Amino acid sequence: MTDRTAASATAAGTTPTETLLLRRGEVHSPADPFATAMVVERGHIAWVGSEGAADAFAQGVDRVVDLDGALVTPAFTDAHVHTTATGLALTGLDLTAARSLPDALALVRAYANRRPADRVLLGHGWDAARWPERRAPRRAELDEATGGRPLYLSRVDVHSAVVSTALLDLVPGVRTTGDEPLTRDDHHLVRAAALAAVTPAQRAEAQRAALDHAASLGIGSVHECGGPDISSAEDFHDLLNLARERPGPRVFGYWADLDLELARELGAVGAAGDLFVDGALGSHTACLHTPYADAAHTGTGYLDATDVAAHVAACTEAGLQAGFHAIGDAALTAVVDGVRAAAEKVGPARVRAARHRVEHAEMMTPATIAAFAELGLTASVQPAFDAAWGGEEGMYADRLGPERARTLNPFAAMLKAGVPLAFGSDAPVTPLDPWGAVRAAAFHRTPAQRISVRAAFTAHTRGGWRALGRDDAGVLVPGAPADYALWQTEALVVQAPDDRVARWSTDPRSGTPGLPDLTPGADLPVCLATVVGGREVFVRPQG
Structure with missing residues (x-):
């Protein structure tokens, strides 16, 4: 099966005043299930249609991009993200791949050796339910692995954590002193203390890493879920500012607080x-x-x-x-x-x-x-x-x-x-x-x-x-924001009513744009470029 690849994804977006024609692709649009071309103007979709009709636009646009069969879809929206925590996992200690308790402790030990200057060591993603030992790390094991330094390790669901003795010593008011993972108020106390040790520079690095990674996956917007029990007002404020100041996915912030005025202020x-x-x-x-x-x-x-x-x-x-x-x-x-x-x-x-x-x-x-x-x-x-x-x-x-x-x-x-x-x-x-x-x-x-x-x-x-209350976005139709992604994928398919996957049909009565084959075992599409508001926020390097 031939891959549908874009010959060049380096010109998939526009400047604020440019008009761009993308053609010879597969445009996923309910406006035209057989669309192969799209015009972008001033950050919005101006037209979608067939290759033949695209000729009428070719002379009146600033640039033309040959998609060479690439799939064009609306950019994804991830409706629940913790951006800074995601970035810290991407750039720091991530235990999601640990296959056993000794494996997890070895990762902690190696990370502690690499980060001698960190006031508090931060890690995430352990899941004892997947380990042969079927238990969380004990405090003495964490103390040994860290050399007695403060450590916070959140469980994969982020609703409990294990910590070292040195971190507990920094947090007055924690009632639990045994080896069981901390939950409820005890967990909130140690998490707040651990996150308070993250410097503004570390936080900004983590936020940039998370947003850049999201863009590389065709994600054009994220819903940040912050709150006083999750991060901090400073973290939330800085993230929204960062998203406004640099090209990247849009960030829509939700602040989980009964204080409505603070939510508005943020x-x-x-x-x-x-x-x-x-x-x-x-x-x-x-x-x-x-x-x-x-x-x-x-x-x-x-x-x-x-x-x-x-x-x-x-x-x-x-x-x-x-x-x-x-x-x-x-x-x-x-x-x-x-x-x-x-x-x-x-x-x-x-x-x-x-x-x-x-x-x-x-x-x-x-x-x-x-x-x-x-x-x-x-x-x-x-x-x-x-x-x-x-x-x-x-x-x-x-x-x-x-x-x-x-x-x-x-x-x-x-x-x-x-x-x-x-x-x-x-x-x-x-x-x-x-x-x-x-x-x-x-x-x-x-x-x-x-x-x-x-x-x-x-x-x-x-x-x-x-x-978000917006019905005019997340779809490639005229007037919608130009938030889209280009994909390398195999032949497109549609899904029959009985959930069988069938090859794309040219019967116009279907009226359904094709999507990639996502059956288990099939390769997932590879993002070639992501565009937000007409501006490129990610382009996959050539080669």
């Missing part, structure tokens, strides 16, 4: 994101109606329905988006009960129009799915979670038992009910990997919850913009 688009109603399944802190299969409790609740109702009503009145982190079924019940109470107070139409959102929304039930649709709540979800932890033998089954585990992340049921979906990664919890997320949703580990590649792609492009 330039947040919503007092939303990781405003915690509960924790995470891996750390046994997601809030459940019935106990965990492997622990004799139901997790942790941080906000109740009354808290949710007050916040949603206040945000609706103030013209801000509200939103919450909710994973467990009890947490999601609290959210919908609270949003419904707010709707009774300020009016259901106003609540629906605000497009409030819920992050993760994993343990949805038929009742909560129906409530999301009724109340206009957007589900900001992460398909990579199912790929990483779903299945009969995954972490979800360990925590909940196989029967409950099969009900998680019900994307098909949510779409069928009319719940808006926006896809993201929750990086660094799972990596920035948009095509991987589309594949994960299309090949969900629970077959009944699989959705079409087209629906998954839409959730990862236009869905992210709709979650």
Whole structure:
């Protein structure tokens, strides 16, 4: 099969005053399912159409780019990112690839030797559920590996951590002194102390690394999920400034705080994101109606329905988006009960129009799915979670038992009910990997919850913009922002109603643009260039 490659991706964007014609490609546009050309002018899409019609534009544009068969799609939107933490993982100690406890400790030891000047050693990504030892590192083991230096290691879900004795000595008020991972308030205290040790220069380096990596994957915008329990106001402010000052993905900031005025002052688009109603399944802190299969409790609740109702009503009145982190079924019940109470107070139409959102929304039930649709709540979800932890033998089954585990992340049921979906990664919890997320949703580990590649792609492009309240972006049609990516990929396919993948048909009655073959084992597309607002933010080096 012949690869569709661009002969040159070095001129895929424009200057603010240029008009650009891209031709001889495959343009993924609902305006014309057979489009092979596109005109970009002043940062927006001006026209899409066929190769023959492109001749009429060739003399009137400033530049013409021969795509040589490359696929052009809207740039992806990652609807849930922790940018600085992602950059720190990219540039620092990343334990996601550790296959055992000794492997993880060896990585800690090597990192400590490489970073003798760091006040606090920072690492992320351990997951004892994947290790033969089935346990987290003990404090004495961390003390030995670091030579007695302060160390903070967040679990892969970032809802618990293990630390060295030297870090505990720096944090008054921590109640836990044993070897169990720190959760809840203890974790928040040590995380705040660890992140406070990051210098402004380290933070800026991490932010640049994360945004550059996102651009290299065809991501044109990210939703930053910050908050006082996650990062800091300074980190959030600096990230938004950085994104404004340099070419790169757009950054839309959500500040997870009940303080609406602070969210406004920081330039947040919503007092939303990781405003915690509960924790995470891996750390046994997601809030459940019935106990965990492997622990004799139901997790942790941080906000109740009354808290949710007050916040949603206040945000609706103030013209801000509200939103919450909710994973467990009890947490999601609290959210919908609270949003419904707010709707009774300020009016259901106003609540629906605000497009409030819920992050993760994993343990949805038929009742909560129906409530999301009724109340206009957007589900900001992460398909990579199912790929990483779903299945009969995954972490979800360990925590909940196989029967409950099969009900998680019900994307098909949510779409069928009319719940808006926006896809993201929750990086660094799972990596920035948009095509991987589309594949994960299309090949969900629970077959009944699989959705079409087209629906998954839409959730990862236009869905992210709709979650912001924007219906005019995330799609290549005239008038839309010129946020797009060029891809090297194999022959395009469409998905039949029975989920079989078939080769692209030239039957015009289909009216469906083709997308890459994402069946397991197929190579994912390679990003050749990413353009945001008409400006190149990434070009893959030649050769």
